Amino acid sequence: xxxxxxxxxxxxxxxxxxxxxxxxxxxxxxxxxxxxxxxxxxxxxxxxxxxxxxxxxxxxxxxxxxxxxxxxxxxxxxxxxxxxxxxxxxxxxxxxxxxxxxxxxxxxxxxxxxxxxxxxxxxxxxxxxxxxxxxxxxxxxxxxxxxxxxxxxxxxxxxxxxxxxxxxxxxxxxxxxxxxxxxxxxxxxxxxxxxxxxxxxxxxxxxxxxxxxxxxxxxxxxxxx
Amino acid sequence: xxxxxxxxxxxxxxxxxxxxxxxxxxxxxxxxxxxxxxxxxxxxxxxxxxxxxxxxxxxxxxxxxxxxxxxxxxxxxxxxxxx
Numbered sequence: 001x002x003x004x005x006x007x008x009x010x011x012x013x014x015x016x017x018x019x020x021x022x023x024x025x026x027x028x029x030x031x032x033x034x035x036x037x038x039x040x041x042x043x044x045x046x047x048x049x050x051x052x053x054x055x056x057x058x059x060x061x062x063x064x065x066x067x068x069x070x071x072x073x074x075x076x077x078x079x080x081x082x083x084x085x086x087x088x089x090x091x092x093x094x095x096x097x098x099x100x101x102x103x104x105x106x107x108x109x110x111x112x113x114x115x116x117x118x119x120x121x122x123x124x125x126x127x128x129x130x131x132x133x134x135x136x137x138x139x140x141x142x143x144x145x146x147x148x149x150x151x152x153x154x155x156x157x158x159x160x161x162x163x164x165x166x167x168x169x170x171x172x173x174x175x176x177x178x179x180x181x182x183x184x185x186x187x188x189x190x191x192x193x194x195x196x197x198x199x200x201x202x203x204x205x206x207x208x209x210x211x212x213x214x215x216x217x218x219x220x221x222x223x224x225x
Numbered sequence: 226x227x228x229x230x231x232x233x234x235x236x237x238x239x240x241x242x243x244x245x246x247x248x249x250x251x252x253x254x255x256x257x258x259x260x261x262x263x264x265x266x267x268x269x270x271x272x273x274x275x276x277x278x279x280x281x282x283x284x285x286x287x288x289x290x291x292x293x294x295x296x297x298x299x300x301x302x303x304x305x306x307x308x
Contacts (some may be wrong), residue, residue: 038237057295064292093295147241147298168230181242 003028003043003224006071006087008062013048013084013204017046021045021216026224033062037070043080043224044071046087048140048202050077057103058143059089068094080124080223081196085141088188088198097191097198098156099148105181109142113213114179116164116187116201117171123194126163128219133214134171135164137201139179146182146189152182163188163197182191197223226274228308231285235294235301236266269293278305 003021007014007030014030021028028045031037037044052061062068068090075081075096083091089101104110115136118129129135148156156162165185168177178185180200188199203217237243245267250263271288275281285303294301 056292060292060295092297098297100295102241102298103244105242105244107248145242150296181244 002038002041003033003039003045004037004046004066005029005047006031006033006037008033008049008051010048010051010053011047011086013086013202017045017047017084017204020207021221021224023208024218024221024225026221028224031067032151033067036067037074041074041079044074044082046071046081046083046090047204048085049086049118051086051090054143057089057093059086059091059093062090062182063093073098075191075193075196078193078195082125082220082223083198084204085139085144085200088104088200089143091191091196091198096196097189098152099146099183099189101143101200102145102147103143104141104145104179109140110144110179111138111140112179113138114166114187114201115169115177116172117167117173119162120160121163122160123163123190123197124223125188125190125194125197125220126175128222132171134167134169135219136214137203137206137217138212139201141180143201144180144182146184146186146200148183149193156186157184161190162186163190164199164201226276228272228274229278229281229305230308231271231273231281232304232306233269233271233285233289233293234266234303235269235289235299236264238300241298267293273306278307281305290301
């Protein structure tokens with residue numbers, strides 16, 4: 001299986017994603033956005049970074065890059081698509097997933113390790129975990145506060161589309177454990193279909209041994225295996 | 226065809242937290258100013274040729290809907306004047 005890691009101008013987690021995927025046994029290659037998606041890919045990663053310098057809003061420009069039409073078509077064909085950090089912002093701006101990731105409540109860029117509680121283990125992205133598991137995966141973002149209209153949020157909850165919520169080390173979802181002011185401590189969600197997911201934390205930074213504080217991110221990337 | 230200037234103002238919906246505006250407000254207060262609230266907005270001025278002011282407004286409206294604003298968190302308004 002070959003996963004396309006889409007490289008926009010300003011992406012900077014693309015190589016990390018390729019290496020982390022290789023570590024969990026997934027063949028991946030970087031694809032420059034102007035070249036379009038190869039027709040035979042089996043997965044797509046929208047990596048982290050600062051595409052287009054975060055002009056206008058984080059992810060707004062890349063979301064309208066022509067390659068996103070290919071990504072949308074692939075998603076509709078059931079190909080797994082994962083947006084991480086800037087890729088999550090791009091995913092929401094492209095309406096692959098609902099809501100928006102906007103300025104952290106702190107108004108600061110935050111680069112830190114956080115705990116996440118697995119809310120739904122019945123998706124490809126979380127099948128490696130059990131519901132209620134607490135995983136440690138880092139964040140690095142200035143615009144990670146998840147915002148969504150009240151009725152759409154209720155839909156997300158009712159449809160069990162929340163993958164992870166920020167929590168403390170014991171799995172308690174509290175305001176203190178919410179690093180960025182996200183609605184409902186939401187860190188990651190799925191699109192209309194569960195083959196599409198976005199999350200602000202970086203699983204590729206918690207996959208290679210000896211590199212981060214944990215290898216808890218492997219489970220997310222294993223969705224491509 | 227007439228040249229119009231469409232001014233698109235994009236602001237956060239009321240009730241959506243604006244940490245940058247809060248930070249700016251606190252900075253003004255540190256300078257000794259008194260104020261109750263501060264709201265910020267982005268403004269875009271678009272020069273465009275159109276058959277009518279309505280046509281210019283429609284085009285600017287679509288630009289706001291598709292890119293300049295994010296309808297999840299933003300409201301916007303469009304004003305058109307002859308350039």
